[in-house]
Amino acid sequence: MKHKSEYKDMWVFIQHDGTAVEPVSLELCCETRKLCDASGEELVAVIVGKLPEAELEKVLECGVDKVIFVDGTGYEYLNCDAYANLFTLLCRKYEPTAVMVGGTIFGRDFAPRFACRLPTGCTSDATELVWDPKTTDIEFIEPAVGGKMMAVITVPVMRPQVGTIRPGTFKYAPTGKKDYSVIHETVDFPVEGIRTKILDFKADEMDESLKIADAEVIICLGNGLKGADALPRYRKLAELLGGKIACTRPLFDRGVLPFKLVIGQSGVVVKPKIYIGFGISGAVNHVTGFSDADKVIVVNKDPDAAIFNYCDYGIVGDMDEVCELMIEKITAARA
Ligand SMILES: Cc1cc2nc3c(=O)[nH]c(=O)nc-3n(C[C@H](O)[C@H](O)[C@H](O)COP(=O)(O)OP(=O)(O)OC[C@H]3O[C@@H](n4cnc5c(N)ncnc54)[C@H](O)[C@@H]3O)c2cc1C
Structure with missing residues (x-):
């Protein structure tokens, strides 16, 4: 087995549907850029299939050093068979030191599969990523034991270090486009080897009030809430502030x-501008x-x-x- 020092570059899998990049992939590009700046590695975006120019620009704006464009059969829709095979082959060929994957439903499915095939370690749900200059390992830090402690998870021997990171954990704060190099790869996967098929597609008709990720006021x-009967006054406050209702588990x-x-x-x-919490104890998990x-x-009354x-x-x-x-004061101030 090769020593970990022989692996180089940190990769980010750019998940997209042919029209737009998943925000988590952009968030990961920005965060991994920081790790690369600390470690001296190059940031590599791996893009499978075609991406509109404007969306590609968003990726490049994160300061990527290299893009690997992949085409071939088997990637028309996201499926674990073709994508896990692809990343197994690409990782064996280029030997990256890390592969970051957005913790989407697909990402959580395919990342551990190719990690297992390589074989290497895969960690999930980190809320913080730190590069340790002593060990050259990435520390994937996350709450554990019901939030009573922070666990630091590393992949100390094997490479690449594979991580799935939950959407919204990091910010999309692009540092600007750099000169970047390009690699083109064609890897065909036999479509008859794909064990899943898309039979139908229905867009998520989610109620707007349930979309809290981008709310400015929460x-x-x-x-501490007594029950559903007590909800209307909080809905009223949310309405007055143009915000949305959220809750603890x-x-x-x-x-x-x-x-x-x-x-x-x-x-x-x-990541709201204002978060107002009522009757919450303050568990790390929340x-x-x-x-x-x-x-x-x-x-809080305590x-x-x-x-x-x-x-x-x-x-x-x-x-x-x-x-x-609060309702009284806001209403009076606006009268
Ligand atoms: C693996 C794991 C993952 C978890 N993930 C999440 C998660 O994603 N999100 C999450 O929220 N939790 C999560 N939890 C649960 C978490 O650990 C806590 O149990 C939870 O956040 C506590 O919620 P709380 O603060 O609302 O309730 P409590 O801990 O019961 O606190 C209620 C608070 O309300 C106050 N209060 C009571 N009555 C009043 C009143 N009339 N006026 C003012 N204050 C009042 C009390 O003083 C108390 O501080 C997770 C737990 C585990 C083990």
């Missing part, structure tokens, strides 16, 4: 709000979901609640009473 409700467990509104490690990662919010305001360690403004008091007061 009113997040915790287990216990409210989903209690059947008060749907899972799509859960913020945190197992839910959605949000806090990691809003740590990039510009301003955090929290309300002055020792951990959530007060993560806020810009903390209000000790009954959540319903504070919410009513």
Whole structure:
């Protein structure tokens, strides 16, 4: 087995549907750029199939050093058979030191498969990536044991280090286009070897109120909420502020709000301008979901609640009473 020092370049799999790149791929390009700057590696975008020019520009704007364009049979739609085979072959040929894959449904499916075939390690759901100059390993850092500790996961011997990262974990903050080189690869996969077929496609008709990832204002409700009957006043506050309702996991467990509104490690990662949290204790599993919010305001009746360690403004008091007061003050200020 080759020594890890003989592998080079960090790759990002650019997931797309032929019309647009998945935002997580762009987020990963920007974050992996930082790792490459620290390690001296080159950032390589791997693009399978055709991508519109404007979308390619978004990728290049992340400061990629190289693009590997792949064509061939078997990639008309995302499927594990062709893509896992492709990445196994490409990794064997070019020997990258890392391959980052967006933690989409597809990414979570195909990344461990090619990692297993190589074979190498695959880690998932990191909320932080750090390159360690001593070991030259990437530290994939994530909450563990119910958020009581942060686990640092590394792939200390094998290469490449494969990681799937949850959408929204990092920011798309492009550093600008660089001179980049291009490699073209043609890898045919026999279409009869693809074990899945798309029989039908129905666009997700998701209720707008359930799309909280890009909301600018979030009113997040915790287990302190008495029940569904108490919801209208918080909806009113959200409406006044042009925001959306979200929640912690216990409210989903209690059947008060749907899972799509859960913020945190197992839910959605949000980056609002304002996050107002009511009746939330401050478990790391939840806090990691809003740590990039510009301003955090929290309300809890317990002055020792951990959530007060993560806020810009903390209000000790009954959540319903504070919410009513907020509605009153905002309404009066606008009258
Ligand atoms: C692997 C794993 C993944 C997880 N992922 C997530 C996740 O993605 N998102 C998530 O949210 N959780 C997640 N959890 C659960 C998480 O650990 C916590 O249990 C959860 O976040 C607690 O939610 P909470 O703060 O609303 O509830 P609690 O911990 O029950 O806190 C309720 C708070 O409300 C306050 N309160 C009560 N009544 C009032 C009142 N009238 N006025 C003001 N304050 C009041 C209390 O003082 C208390 O601090 C995960 C757990 C595990 C093990």
